[in-house]
Amino acid sequence: MRSSTRRKWYNIRKDCKLMETFTYYPGCTLRTKAKDLDAYARASAEALGIALEEPADWQCCGGAYTTAKDEIATKLSAVRTLNAAKEQGRALITVCSACHNVIKQTNYDISRDEEMAAKVNNYLQLPEAYTGETTVYHYLEMLRDVVGFDKLKEKVVAPLKGVKIAAYYGCLLLRPSAALAMDDPENPTIMEDFIRAIGATPVIYAQRNECCGGYITLEDKSQAAKRSGAVMESAKDQGADMIITACPLCLYNLRKNSGSDLPVYYFTEILAQALGLKEGNNE
Amino acid sequence: MNKNLKEQVLRSSGVNVLKCMRCGKCSGTCPSYDEMEYHPHQFVYMVEKGDIETLMKSESIYKCLTCFACVDRCPRGVQPAKVVEAVRLAAIRQQDGNHLSPDQIPSLLDEDLPQQAIVTAMRKYAK
Numbered sequence: 001m002r003s004s005t006r007r008k009w010y011n012i013r014k015d016c017k018l019m020e021t022f023t024y025y026p027g028c029t030l031r032t033k034a035k036d037l038d039a040y041a042r043a044s045a046e047a048l049g050i051a052l053e054e055p056a057d058w059q060c061c062g063g064a065y066t067t068a069k070d071e072i073a074t075k076l077s078a079v080r081t082l083n084a085a086k087e088q089g090r091a092l093i094t095v096c097s098a099c100h101n102v103i104k105q106t107n108y109d110i111s112r113d114e115e116m117a118a119k120v121n122n123y124l125q126l127p128e129a130y131t132g133e134t135t136v137y138h139y140l141e142m143l144r145d146v147v148g149f150d151k152l153k154e155k156v157v158a159p160l161k162g163v164k165i166a167a168y169y170g171c172l173l174l175r176p177s178a179a180l181a182m183d184d185p186e187n188p189t190i191m192e193d194f195i196r197a198i199g200a201t202p203v204i205y206a207q208r209n210e211c212c213g214g215y216i217t218l219e220d221k222s223q224a225a226k227r228s229g230a231v232m233e234s235a236k237d238q239g240a241d242m243i244i245t246a247c248p249l250c251l252y253n254l255r256k257n258s259g260s261d262l263p264v265y266y267f268t269e270i271l272a273q274a275l276g277l278k279e280g281n282n283e
Numbered sequence: 284m285n286k287n288l289k290e291q292v293l294r295s296s297g298v299n300v301l302k303c304m305r306c307g308k309c310s311g312t313c314p315s316y317d318e319m320e321y322h323p324h325q326f327v328y329m330v331e332k333g334d335i336e337t338l339m340k341s342e343s344i345y346k347c348l349t350c351f352a353c354v355d356r357c358p359r360g361v362q363p364a365k366v367v368e369a370v371r372l373a374a375i376r377q378q379d380g381n382h383l384s385p386d387q388i389p390s391l392l393d394e395d396l397p398q399q400a401i402v403t404a405m406r407k408y409a410k
Binding site: 027028029032033034060062063064066067068069070071074096098170171174175176177185186210211213214215216217218219220223227248249251252255256 | 294295296297314315318345346348349350351352354355362364365368369372383391393395396397398399400401402403404406407408
C-alpha cells in the first residue's frame with residue numbers, strides 16, 4: 001500500500017473514532033414494552049455525540065444465559081450480535097440488563113472455552129471464526145468510560161437538584177462479576193456517579209444489588225411480590241423519591257408486583273430529562 | 284446413586300462440587316431460600332452424593348432466579364447456580380419434562396409484562 005493511501009486510511013479511521021459510532025443492540029423488549037428505555041437512550045446518545053447503529057437482522061438474545069456447557073444452540077444469537085459488531089469493527093453497546101448479561105457472559109465464555117468456541121463456530125460457519133474479539137459496553141459504561149461523567153455533567157441543562165434517587169442494580173448488571181466486569185458487585189458506584197452527574201442525590205440502600213424476582217412472576221407471583229416489595233421498602237426506608245433501573249423486567253416487578261407506590265423509571269428517562277430532551281416526571 | 288446422571292450434571296455444570304466446604308453462604312444469600320425444599324448448598328452435596336433424581340423431582344429447580352448471588356459470594360468459587368441449572372436441564376430435557384408450555388403463556392400475560400420475562404421463562408422451564 002502506498003504511504004499516501006495508508007495515511008488516508010489512517011485519517012478516515014481516526015475520524016471514525018472521533019465520531020464515536022457504536023453497534024447498538026436494543027433487544028426484543030425495547031421494541032415493544034420498553035420503548036422509553038430505547039427512545040431516551042438513542043436521543044441522549046445523539047445529544048452526547050455518540051452514534052448508535054443497529055446491526056441488520058438482529059435476533060432476541062434469549063433473555064437468560066444458559067450456563068450449562070452442553071448448551072450451544074441457545075448461545076448462538078448472542079454470538080451473531082457480537083460478530084456483527086466485530087465485522088463492523090466497532091464496540092457493542094447494550095442497554096437492557098438482560099441482553100447485556102447474556103451477551104457479556106457469552107463473550108466471556110467463548111473467549112476462554114475452546115470447546116464452546118469450536119462448537120459455536122461449527123454451527124455458525126462465519127467467514128472468520130468468532131472467539132470473543134468484540135468489546136461490550138453497557139450504556140452506563142459508555143457514559144462512564146467513553147463520554148465520561150464529568151463531560152456528561154457539563155452537558156446537563158436541567159439538573160435534577162434535590163431529587164433523591166435510589167439506583168437499582170438488581171443482579172444482571174453486576175453478576176457474575178468475573179464476566180460482567182462492570183463494577184464492584186457488592187459496592188457498585190457507577191449508577192450513583194451517574195445520578196450525581198445529572199445533579200441529583202444518590203440514595204444507598206441494602207437491597208440495591210439483590211434480585212427483584214425476575215421471571216418468577218410467571219411461576220410464582222407471591223415470590224415476585226416478596227422480592228420486589230423488599231427492594232422498594234429498602235429504598236423507601238432510606239428516603240428515596242424514586243428508583244431507577246436499566247431492566248424492563250425489574251421495572252415491571254417493582255411497579256406491578258411490589259405493592260409499593262414509589263415511582264420507578266428507566267435511567268435513560270431521567271438522563272434525557274437532565275439533557276433537556278424530555279419533560280420532567282410529575283412527582 | 285445414579286452414576287450416569289451425576290456424571291452428566293458435573294460435565295454440564297462444569298462445577299467441581301468437591302471444592303465446597305459447607306459454609307452455607309450460598310443458601311444464606313439465596314433470594315429463593317424460603318421457597319426451596321432443597322437449598323443451594325444441598326444441591327451441591329446431593330450432586331456429590333449422586334442423589335440427583337430427588338433434586339430433579341423437586342420444585343426447587345424452578346425456584347432458582349439465576350441471580351448469581353451464590354456464584355459471586357461463594358468463598359470457594361463453587362458456583363452453585365450452575366449445578367441447579369444442570370439439574371433443571373436434566374429434568375426438562377426428558378420426554379414430557381417441560382415445566383411450561385407455550386399454550387400456558389396467553390393466560391399468564393398482562394398488558395405490561397415484558398417479552399423478556401416470557402423468553403427467559405421458556406428458556407428456564409422448557410426445551
